[in-house]
Amino acid sequence: MTALKSVVRGRVLLPGDPGFDAARRPWNLAVEQPVAAVVEAADAEDVAALVRHARSAGLGIATQPNGHGATGRTEGTILLRTGRLDTVEIDPAARRARVGAGVASGRLQAAAAPYGLTGLPGSSPVVSVTGVALGGGLSWFGRAHGWVADSVTALDVVDAEGRQRYVTAETDPDLFWALRGGGGDFAIVTALEFALHPAPHLYGGRVLWTAEHAPEVLDAYRRITATAPDELTVWLDLLHFPGSAPMVAVDATYLGEEDRARDLLRPLDRLPEPLSDSRRIMPVSELGTITAEPTDPGAGLSRGELLTDLDDVAAKTLLADPIAPLLSAQIRHLGGAFTRPSDSPHGPLTESYALYLFGLPTDPATARAVTARQRAFAENLPVSGRKPLTFLNPGETAADAFAPDALARLRDVKGRHDPYDVFRSNVPVRL
Structure with missing residues (x-):
């Protein structure tokens, strides 16, 4: 691994080097991430x-x-940081x-806001735009514009032979399809291009x-979402x-005038x-303030x-018992553009809502209790x-996300x- 330092211009950290342990840690500190080296690439040529x-x-x-x-x-x-x-x-x-x-969602929003434009951001401003797009991406504005991946028009990648390539639906339709929601198992994306929205x-x-x-x-939430136009997105949080x-909280965004938004949320x-x-x-650059998710690892x-x-x-099931030891149980309204045709590995979403359950593993007993409470929710609610x-969490695989025909493709x-399995994504498609 010492040869890496003569291969790339960016920083290389090996086991035992000062800063190695910090550099290899993932955002979720409950996940152990063993690696042989960490490379912080200087640019796309370094990646190649x-x-x-x-x-x-x-x-x-x-x-x-x-x-x-x-x-x-x-x-x-080798853990590559971009x-x-x-x-x-x-x-x-x-x-x-x-x-x-390496661009974070909040930085893109800040750059687009002065022009009256927006990307398709999720709830957190610190996640990378590329990472969200590679995973499909559920956005605040997905009801109006579909998956984040649907807006991707081109990608700069480094392929498994170390060649830099510009990938579009015309140059390589299969690779383009796979990268728009299938994860990072096929090439390393160094930049992407996508449509912005008014x-x-x-x-x-x-x-x-x-x-x-x-x-x-919850009753008001159900009434609002039953007739919500695509420009309105409403989430419910048990906290x-x-x-x-x-x-209990209701989070909302509306792409339109305040008077109409207030009427819809009456x-x-x-x-x-x-x-x-x-x-x-609010400006689109301040979306992250709505849920105020942590901006530091934990x-x-x-x-x-x-x-x-x-x-x-x-x-009734959702509210039957306290959510403890969970910190949050969030319901996100889907529908709208999510239900329309999508040339991506996920395809259209026919489910009406997404459920996200989160807890802190402060000790082994609490971790087991959190997992059990999450399982109870899943077993008693109408999940698809x-x-x-x-x-997906670390115990799940690509088969939990994709239909059999999409996974086979x-x-x-x-x-x-x-073919030599150079690229190891968070969720490998072969597992």
Whole structure:
């Protein structure tokens, strides 16, 4: 591994080097990530040189801008950090963006906002745009514009032979299809281009109540989502943070004028007085403030599911017991553009809602209790059995995300484009 230092211009860290342990850690500190070396690439040429070296030496490469989605399947690999590939270019006339593999979602939003444009961001501003797109991507604005991957128009990649390539639907339709939602198992993406979307007006925020009002809040949530236009996205959160009483929140964004948004969300105003209400006209660069997710690494246990319905029985089940020891149980409204045709490995989403369950593994007993509570939710709610790739936890595989025919096609693309298994994604398609 010492030869790496003569192969690339970026920083190379080996076991025993100062900073190695910090550099190899994933975002989720509950995941152990053993690697043989860490390479912080200086640019795309560095990535290409690394791939050529790894292939000739029979080594694998696991690529992570900042470690989100890590599953720990990295034994013996070189961990490639792409954080220094951080260029952002906005073409407002064409409504296009080009971003390096290390660019975080919040940075793209800040660059697009002055032009009245937006990417398709999720709840956190610190995840990489490329990582979200490679996993398909559930966005705040997905009901209006579909998967994040649907907006990708081209990718700069380094293939398994160490060649830099520009991939589009015309140059290589199979690889283009696989990279738009199938994960990072097929090539290393160094930059991507995608369509931006108009966002001249955005209204959004969080309304928070004590948990005693959860039945009324859930009822209002169901009424709002039953008739919501595609421009409106509403999430419901059952929350129980350490040291505080249980709470329930509704998070919303609306791509449009404030008056129309308030009218659509009127059922919330008929509920008991909330603890807080942060709804306002906001720039798209401030979306991360709605849920205020942590912006520093930490340990966590998550489980995601897709719900086919949120009927009376499901609503009663959801509120039957406290969520503890979970910190949060989040319901995301889907539908809209998610249901339309999508030339991506996930395809259209027919499920109406997504469920995301999260808890802290503070000790082994608590970790077991968190997992058991997550399992109980999944066993008693109308889940479909499939999940978005970005929702998978370390114990799940690609078969949990993709239909059999899509998974077979992904495996075929992997076999043809990376027969020597140089690329080791968080969720390998061959497992």
